[in-house]
Amino acid sequence: MKQDVIIRYQSVRKSFGSKVVLEDLDLEVYRGEAFCIMGPSGCGKSVTIRHIIGLLKPDSGRVEVEGHDMSKIPPADLRALRSRMGYVFQEAALLNSLSAGENVALPLRETTGMGDGEIREKVHAKLALVKVPDVFDKMPSELSGGMKKRVGLARALITDPEIVLYDEPTAGLDPEISASINELMRELATELHVTSVIVTHHVGTVRTVADRVGLLDDGKLNYLGTADSFLHSSEPRLVRFLGAKPD
Ligand SMILES: Nc1ncnc2c1ncn2[C@@H]1O[C@H](COP(=O)(O)OP(=O)(O)OP(=O)(O)O)[C@@H](O)[C@H]1O
Ligand SMILES: [Mg+2]
Structure with missing residues (x-):
């Protein structure tokens, strides 16, 4: 084939x-x-x-x-x-000034006209998918290396x-x-x-x-x-x- x-x-x-x-x-x-x-x-x-x-x-x-x-x-x-495309960086490369949830939301805010409620819902779903359901409001500095890694993964997948x-x-x-x-x-x-x-x-x-x-x-x-x-x-x-x- x-x-x-x-x-x-x-x-x-x-x-x-x-x-x-x-x-x-x-x-x-x-x-x-x-x-x-x-x-x-x-x-x-x-x-x-x-x-x-x-x-x-x-x-x-x-x-x-x-x-x-x-x-x-x-x-x-x-x-x-x-x-x-989604890109999962080797180093999670999160923006330290934004919460974990806002890091994941960023691609949606930049490329779609989606409303706040819908964005939050999507971000929560992706954070749950990568097994860090409770980190939305945490700052990157409060997360372990492995958690940051998964937040980076959620961010890469947020736009499907x-x-x-x-x-x-x-x-x-x-x-x-x-x-x-x-x-x-x-x-x-x-x-x-x-x-x-x-x-x-x-x-x-x-x-x-x-x-x-x-x-x-x-x-x-x-x-x-x-x-x-x-x-x-x-x-x-x-x-x-x-x-x-x-x-
Ligand atoms: N922007 C850059 N400027 C200069 N050298 C670079 C740059 N990016 C990568 N290199 C060099 O290119 C080589 C390959 O780097 P790369 O990061 O692709 O390795 P890798 O296979 O991903 O390694 P690892 O398994 O440790 O992540 C290394 O010698 C690195 O120092
Ligand atoms: Mg490498």
Whole structure:
């Protein structure tokens, strides 16, 4: 079957100063799939997904989202495209001057004409979904790292985006909460056909959420395949990589 490609990297190269992070990255993400990116710390996973929302531009090569070249997309089209995407930052990146609830509400206030009551209702529903139902009026400084992480997740999901980029969504969360976040990501993919790109160090996330996995190292994908073949591979380097990972 011919797959519908929603995100495409073509020979992407990205350096910072003399440090080459992405050397020659080719990758296609299919509409509706959950794609996990794994790889050692510092290999460029966050850099890779930042290209999808146009926060970074390649030095050479191209990144396309929905057929748009992200280096050339006009500002109005970029805004429209971004309104269909959610981004879960590795560091929750909440605004410290706003309550948790107002942080989550922000995308709705900025992009819709929705009234206050409706916004509150939606925010409460999303906070409940990520298992922090009672933090609406708390300030970020009053929240634990794991709670901030989940508020960041609620903010990414508040507009019901079609594409969600998750940067280590379960890092620092206890196993039970991690499992519930994994289930949530799987539900969004299965029931709402959300295209999901998930950076993770957790094998449990690959096992429960991923359709395919890419292993990033030395600036390119060193492995690309289905989650099943990744998890059950007998290739020594994959066995070694997986053996060193927490569940
Ligand atoms: N804006 C930037 N300016 C300069 N260097 C950067 C910038 N962003 C990333 N880097 C460098 O690019 C490399 C890859 O960073 P990146 O954050 O993508 O790693 P990562 O794979 O997400 O690691 P981790 O698993 O620790 O989150 C690192 O060496 C980092 O220092
Ligand atoms: Mg990172």
